Amino acid sequence: MNIPQRVATALLSFMLISVVGCASSPKSEGAGEYVDDTVITTKVKAAILNEPMLKSREINVESYKGIVQLSGFVSSQPDIDKAVEITRNIKGVKSVKNDMRIK
Template identity: 65%
Template sequence: MNAISRYLSATFLAVTLLTSVACSSTPKQEGTGEYVDDSVITTKVKAAIFNEPMLKSAEINVETFKGVVQLSGFVSSQSAANKAVEVVRGVGGVKSVKNDMRIK
């Protein structure tokens, strides 16, 4: 019985370690939980941009990686770009904002 118990314990420990390593993040790849969190942040950011009257006609793309939001696309003026960054910084979960928007 003792050998079987040790074998099952070792197997359980190995499976647990493999599972936790497979779901963890690396500097260039998100873990499962982080991916879900970033999806939620992206959705909130898009809604906040859409709800801002000054930005409704803007063509802004949103990508999030580990809480860092990257804005790209086109806006009508520098003030619109500044407003977009300001709106995004106010969204919960956003760690920082990268502004790659262009004025058209």
């Protein structure tokens, strides 16, 4: 094996060991779950951004173990309902916690 292959093999081995060692507990999430939540958050933000009815800059999105929290300010109750509906339709979302307020 040449040096680049050895470095790549060592790096891959280290990454696999790191991921396997990152198990989740009830109060913390493992590396895989963190990545999943990041993907969910990104998908929800993109879906809300693509909805012309909503002012997405005023809606905050956070995810933890598939539970998505929406917070911020919107203009009306239909805006809240639409944001929650969009979020529920994203793959991987287990539940939605709505903390949005009408301004």
